[in-house]
Amino acid sequence: xxxxxxxxxxxxxxxxxxxxxxxxxxxxxxxxxxxxxxxxxxxxxxxxxxxxxxxxxxxxxxxxxxxxxxxxxxxxxxxxxxxxxxxxxxxxxxxxxxxxxxxxxxxxxxxxxxxxxxxxxxxxxxxxxxxxxxxxxxxxxxxxxxxxxxxxxxxxxxxxxxxxxxxxxxxxxxxxxxxxxxxxxxxxxxxxxxxxxxxxxxxxxxxxxxxxxxxxxxxxxxxxxxxxxxxxxxxxxxxxxxxxxxxxxxxxx
Numbered sequence: 001x002x003x004x005x006x007x008x009x010x011x012x013x014x015x016x017x018x019x020x021x022x023x024x025x026x027x028x029x030x031x032x033x034x035x036x037x038x039x040x041x042x043x044x045x046x047x048x049x050x051x052x053x054x055x056x057x058x059x060x061x062x063x064x065x066x067x068x069x070x071x072x073x074x075x076x077x078x079x080x081x082x083x084x085x086x087x088x089x090x091x092x093x094x095x096x097x098x099x100x101x102x103x104x105x106x107x108x109x110x111x112x113x114x115x116x117x118x119x120x121x122x123x124x125x126x127x128x129x130x131x132x133x134x135x136x137x138x139x140x141x142x143x144x145x146x147x148x149x150x151x152x153x154x155x156x157x158x159x160x161x162x163x164x165x166x167x168x169x170x171x172x173x174x175x176x177x178x179x180x181x182x183x184x185x186x187x188x189x190x191x192x193x194x195x196x197x198x199x200x201x202x203x204x205x206x207x208x209x210x211x212x213x214x215x216x217x218x219x220x221x222x223x224x225x226x227x228x229x230x231x232x233x234x235x236x237x238x239x240x241x242x243x244x245x246x247x248x249x250x251x252x253x
Contacts, residue, residue, distance in 0.1 A: 002094060004114035004191065005045040006038040007083050009076030010059075010100030012052035016241055021055050021100045023245060026252050029058050030239065033103035033252060041110035043096065049076075049083045050100075074205050075215035076100075077190070081201035084194045091195035094118065099188045101239040103248055109189060109231055116229040117191040123153070123227035124219055125192040129184040130234040135175035137185060142240050144186040144214060146228055154226040157186055157214050187231055188238055190216070 010021040010031050017023065021031035031048065038046040048059050051071045059066040067086060073079045080097055089095070094114050098105060109128060117126035129146050137143040141159040148154055156162060161169070161183070168179050192200070206221035208214075219226055239245050 001042060001111055002115050002118040003044055004094040004096050004111070005047070005089070006041065006043040006096045006098055006110060007080045008034055008038060008046070008048045008098050008100050009079040010034075010048055010050045010055050011076070011079075012050070012055055014101075017239070017245065019054070020239065021050070022058055023239075025103060025245075025249050030103050030248075031055065031059060031100055032062055034098060034100055034105070035059075035063060037103065037105050037107050038096075038098050038110060040107035041096075042107075043110065047083055047087070048100075049079045051079070075209075075218075077192075077197070077215050078201055081197040084197045089194040091193065093194040095192055095194055095197060097190040097192070099238060102188060102235075103239065103252060105187075105189065105235050105238075106233040109187070109233060109235065112229065112232055113189050113191040116227050117193070120152075120227035122225055124196050124224040125190055125216070126227040126229065127154075127190050127216065128187045128231040129228050130187065130231050132180045132183040132185050133234070135177060135179065138175045138179060138183070142237065144188075146184050146186040148184075148228045152228055154216075154220060154228050156220065157212070157216055159212055159214070184228075184230075186228075187235065 014020040022029045048066045049069050056066050056068050067083045069079050069082045096110050113126050113128050145162045146157045147162050203222045206218050209217040
């Protein structure tokens with residue numbers, strides 16, 4: 001297994017669930033569940049990066065590996081880039097981004113995304129996807145879709161349904177299971193090298209990144225390459241809404 005570190009970006013100001021990393025799940029704040037998943041992955045080091053002293057204080061009750069970062073970052077990846085520079089990690093250090101609202105992410109996927117990056121020399125970063133299995137997710141904007149080329153490099157990520165099956169989706173029928181063929185759900189997990197993270201922070205924020213609210217589109221817009229592997233396990237979606245939180249509380253509470 002390739003060596004890697006994990007950074008968990010945790011922002012307080014979620015629009016739908018303010019203070020999301022601190023929401024209680026079974027007597028623990030959500031961020032602690034995410035931290036525990038990361039520690040189970042075999043990572044050399046796990047660091048939480050936050051923009052808020054309330055999250056910092058909560059983390060220090062179970063770990064001293066927390067960095068208070070700027071409140072001005074446009075994305076979690078920008079926040080991780082600050083941590084990489086602050087801790088002076090070497091250029092070739094493999095860094096996995098596990099988002100702070102993924103308390104049910106299987107730990108093995110962190111090692112998998114790191115290995116995907118290492119095994120793709122042309123990739124600037126790597127991520128994972130799974131085949132879409134629920135018709136309800138087909139047109140759900142919370143479910144991000146990804147399309148790749150024949151070598152497994154990302155062509156585009158979108159909250160819209162891609163690829164768009166012209167003939168099937170033009171009908172008024174309810175979505176059917178067979179409509180899902182060839183459509184993949186993107187998982188919110190990334191791997192990069194520390195050197196790339198330093199350059200990412202200097203890239204211009206693109207219009208498509210802002211429109212879709214998807215930070216990985218900055219890489220594609222600037223000509224970078226993202227390797228996409230099919231995850232060895234299919235985790236449930238992260239926590240974006242109150243409904244998601246109730247689902248996770250039922251599973252982990």
